[in-house]
Amino acid sequence: MSDAANPSMSASAPAPKLSMRGVRKSFGSTVVLDGIDLDVVEGDVITLIGASGSGKSTLLRCVNLLEPTDDGQVLLDGVDVAEPGLDPDPIRRRIGMVFQSFNLFPHMSVIDNIAIGPRKVLGVSKADAHREGQEMLARLGLADRADAYPDQLSGGQQQRVAIARSLAMHPEVMLLDEITSALDPELVGEVLDVVRKLKAAGMTMLFATHEMAFAREISDRVCFLHQGRILEEGPPAQIFESPTEPRTQAFLQRVIDAGRL
Amino acid sequence: MSDRPTRRERYERARRRRSVAIATVSTIVVVGASIVLIPLTPGWDRVRQAFFDGDVFLDTFPGLLGAFWLDVKILLWSTPFILAVSLLIALARNTRSPALFPLRAFAVIYTDVLRGIPVILLVFLIGFGVPALGLSRTWANPLIWGSVTLVLSYSAYTAEIIRAGIEAVHESQRAGARSLGMTSSQTMRTIVLPQAFRKIVPPLMNTFVSLQKDVALVSLIGPVEILRQAGIDKATYANFTPYVAASLIFLALTIPCTRLADWALARQRARTGATTIA
């Protein structure tokens, strides 16, 4: 299915970094993911769009195993990590996630937030972790906020710290779950700038968002989710300009009407 | 427009002045009336002698202070155990894995039973009952088993407080930590518990103050701590002043503790930049 959308279909096509095969997830009697098939090649930025409740968040949470899947496979470098009974912690080290509500640790300073992952999980020394964290903050323009507490930062700054915290683990894949939805419009730009930089650095990303213009700018592929299925998938130009599915069109029309495209 | 703040300031200043005046006058009236009128009541002399006898106070105060040292010791060695046991019980109660059901069930039974049984009963049951099974003199010491009773009883209450604190930490904190690859126990240790404890300082301090007084229950099984000493003095002098003296000594401990907790909370709030809603 993904081959059809991928123009460079050749025998030497790289094996996908991340694959989902027939992933199903229900909460009680509500079916949230109804058979997801998705391939992500290394360096790709895949954007997920769709209405609220279409399963975007759940899909991402199934990738880093915050939600256990009911059925189907999640293949990281060809290995099914969704297998029940597998220890999720080593997997999660390799996959970074940034949340809509930042989820920074309020009782720790910014630099401690960034350093805690490497220190506790990767065994990096405190000095090294702080040094690397400081460098990352500098690259994000937040060098002077290292000792501040999350409460004292603006939303945009907090989200950038959250991204830095995730990056400190040197993940192979990053999952971005509507990372600008909770931000004031004028702060969205600084966060999207960081995402641009990540793309430029070649980070593999799964990106759930309502920021359509940005999605069109940086995505390699866009997936439209509807009621737990990927209804339509393709390059941004195709999805945004000439979607084939009526529901995709309806959704995009609503987005345009809301002035967000 | 530049007038408004000044006009409001003036108004509020006047209001504050009026409130302070009313409060001062009414306090003076009530306290003054008490000071002047209570001694004029017919029974005052007897009441004063029975409860506020200066000679008895001075005679018994050193002994009471000495006996209080035992209370402080019991408090100091019981508190760490209470915290440790209640943390274990709270964590046991908090486990989510179905395989750990027996542990969860044990924690529930522990808190239910030990909060339900009056401490006096436990003190006698454990303080006299366990040593009577045949322990040697050193192991039969009522200080050991009295402290065990306090630990059992108070850890049940404290476990519930800690559990409430843990549950008050939003699930998204765990999500953030786990998504970094932190294990369940690392998450609990570095992310959840520190936040949980900050939330439960007031009820914990409440429990601690309560414990400072419940330490006196150990006297039921023999050791002479401050309230028992006050009772001995009461019988010797046929006077209640020793209890008043003991109360003052207790307040000298409990009040600083509560102020310390308030200060720690305020400092933490200032540091993390939380705003106060006026």
Next chain:
Amino acid sequence: MRRSTALRRIIPVIAVGALVLAACGSDDDASGSADGTLAPTDTGSGDTAPTDTDPGDTDSGAGDCSSTIDDGVLTIATGEPAFYPWVIDDAPESGEGFEAALALAVAAEMGYEGDAVVWTRTTFDEAIQPGAKSFDMNLQQYTITPERAENIDFSLPYFTSNQAIVALVGSSAEGATTIADLKDVKFGAQVGTTSLAFITDVIQPTQEPFVYDDNVGAKAALEANQIDAAVFDLPTALFVSGVEIEGSAVVGQFPADAGGTTDQFGFVLEKDSALTACVDAAITTLTDNGELDAITQEWLSDFTGAPVITVE
């Protein structure tokens, strides 16, 4: 609007202040009734007959034997529960037990028999506190002490008891013949008793004694191996060792003049009670005609022969 706000604030303060004053000002009975009653005859209750405090006066039950709290009825109080051998089966009305039998004999001398005697219960403590009483006389092995006598009236003593030590067989207190032998013993006793005072003032052991609310605690501590020995009055000691704790014995008794206070039991009556002289007269009569001895013999005669410990 300003005025009513201020007023609204003052009124509760005044109300509280008024309540405080009202509570302080409200009088009680105690101060009012002690003086100024004008009952002309000596059969009125609450009457203090100033000439009847002579204890030797045995003139047909002299003293005002009729000034009981309930007309025509003598209210006698004892402990809850009342222990053997002072009262048998916690039923003082039966007259069985040393104190039960003695109380009825005294009551009879005072002119109260059968239904005219009513029993009530109090705690050990509350009877010896200052203030009005719910009984005419109270007996539960109260040792006569000058401190207690400041708050209540004691009758003449009806029993002299030694202090005695109960210990488990094989304890460090066994075989002691002098106080010095007992210095390293871990003692226990009931709070507020002369037994405890005996330990702290006379024996003065190197280890601080454990103190209990009642003898039940001291006994439990013996059985729990938390103390070497407990001090009780002799009859209690003999009962504890003979009946209650297996493997224990009375390892010694101290003679009445062993130092500290002598342990004599007396009835407790309200301070300056009109009945005190009457009770004293009754006791004197019973002592003189040998009935007190007979009662002591009947109910406490089993109890003899624990070794005497000297104070060196």
